[in-house]
Amino acid sequence: MQYSPITADDISHLRQICGDDWVMWGEDISPDYYHDELSLEGRPPEAVARPGSATEVAEIMAYCWERNIPVTPRGAGTGLCGGAVALYGGVVLVTDRMNRILEIDEENLMAVVEPGVLLMDFQKAVEGVGLFYPPDPGEKTATIGGNVSTNAGGMRAVKYGVTRDWVLGLEAVLPNGQIINCGGKVVKNSSGYSLTDLLIGSEGTLAVITKITVKLLPLPRRQVSLLVPFTGLEEAVAAVPKILSSGEVPAALEFFQREIIQAAEKYLGRTFPHSTAPAYLLLTFLGNDLGELERAYEVVAEVCLAQGAMDVLIANTADRQGGVVGVPRRLFGGH
Numbered sequence: 001m002q003y004s005p006i007t008a009d010d011i012s013h014l015r016q017i018c019g020d021d022w023v024m025w026g027e028d029i030s031p032d033y034y035h036d037e038l039s040l041e042g043r044p045p046e047a048v049a050r051p052g053s054a055t056e057v058a059e060i061m062a063y064c065w066e067r068n069i070p071v072t073p074r075g076a077g078t079g080l081c082g083g084a085v086a087l088y089g090g091v092v093l094v095t096d097r098m099n100r101i102l103e104i105d106e107e108n109l110m111a112v113v114e115p116g117v118l119l120m121d122f123q124k125a126v127e128g129v130g131l132f133y134p135p136d137p138g139e140k141t142a143t144i145g146g147n148v149s150t151n152a153g154g155m156r157a158v159k160y161g162v163t164r165d166w167v168l169g170l171e172a173v174l175p176n177g178q179i180i181n182c183g184g185k186v187v188k189n190s191s192g193y194s195l196t197d198l199l200i201g202s203e204g205t206l207a208v209i210t211k212i213t214v215k216l217l218p219l220p221r222r223q224v225s226l227l228v229p230f231t232g233l234e235e236a237v238a239a240v241p242k243i244l245s246s247g248e249v250p251a252a253l254e255f256f257q258r259e260i261i262q263a264a265e266k267y268l269g270r271t272f273p274h275s276t277a278p279a280y281l282l283l284t285f286l287g288n289d290l291g292e293l294e295r296a297y298e299v300v301a302e303v304c305l306a307q308g309a310m311d312v313l314i315a316n317t318a319d320r321q322g323g324v325v326g327v328p329r330r331l332f333g334g335h
């Protein structure tokens with residue numbers, strides 16, 4: 001497809017929309033915008049626009065639509081598949097100025113945010129009022145808009161699902177500049193096509209997401225993590241379905257191999273509690289009652305030992321209201 005190159009007139013129009021400070025052109029563009037976290041060589045966009053509102057996004061989209069200028073939405077650029085890279089030039093539309101948490105509805109356990117809010121800021125804000133946003137992708141400097149657009153997963157997906165499972169509604173700007181709303185602050189929303197689900201995970205190919213409504217949970221007060229070394233890779237992997245069917249599903253479950261721990265130890269200059277086993281599972285349990293948590297992880301520890309675990313270590317225990325309270329210690333001896 002042939003797109004129109006950006007001209008000086010286009011730049012002055014984009015500056016009228018966003019303000020002079022929020023549009024970069026040509027050599028003024030930082031190479032940071034050439035790539036995401038994977039595609040390090042990247043492609044330079046012709047312009048970078050940083051709108052401050054959905055109305056400004058809509059004006060940019062309508063203008064570029066009429067002139068056949070490609071627009072690539074971008075959050076924090078932490079993506080790993082090049083979706084935020086301007087393959088065909090044109091405008092990279094960055095959401096970093098749209099970074100307000102518009103509402104935390106403590107009564108109805110919901111929140112409304114702009115797309116440029118960083119995951120770490122959002123998690124901190126909701127936890128500050130005793131609430132919990134379960135999706136937990138590894139990169140906390142990603143934006144919520146990026147998380148929605150990639151349907152980001154993360155370690156807690158095993159119990160809570162992925163970002164899609166927590167989005168109730170979206171406001172988005174279509175390529176022609178039309179602003180649409182889909183879903184909203186209701187749990188039961190069962191009629192018609194789910195445009196919300198269509199937009200989630202669409203990587204900026206269908207619309208620019210400008211507002212997001214998500215569900216929340218009460219914040220679990222306690223956290224316990226188990227580090228489980230296994231005699232082999234197959235034993236570790238085979239233990240996972242047994243754990244999930246034990247009735248005590250951990251909130252997070254991560255698998256890694258010895259080489260990863262050794263590389264991390266070398267890089268960080270720190271010693272891991274255990275680093276000689278071929279394979280490991282790291283399990284995290286969340287809850288409010290320590291007794292219930294202990295019962296849960298003891299059941300899972302027994303399952304792991306029966307599946308070839310060499311040991312079960314409590315990697316850390318944290319009281320989410322009282323800070324870290326433990327250091328690694330042995331829970332059960334295996335073989």
Ligand SMILES: Cc1cc2nc3c(=O)[nH]c(=O)nc-3n(C[C@H](O)[C@H](O)[C@H](O)COP(=O)(O)OP(=O)(O)OC[C@H]3O[C@@H](n4cnc5c(N)ncnc54)[C@H](O)[C@@H]3O)c2cc1C
Binds near residue numbers: 080083148208
């Ligand atoms: C160390 C590390 C750990 C990671 N861990 C995980 C993980 O556990 N799980 C996981 O799923 N991913 C993970 N990722 C990948 C990445 O962090 C996620 O994909 C994240 O959701 C991207 O958010 P972002 O704001 O950086 O988006 P960007 O990288 O800027 O954009 C990603 C995509 O979303 C589109 N987009 C961004 N904002 C909007 C918007 N407002 N409207 C429409 N489209 C938009 C872009 O066009 C692009 O296609 C990790 C990345 C790193 C570097």
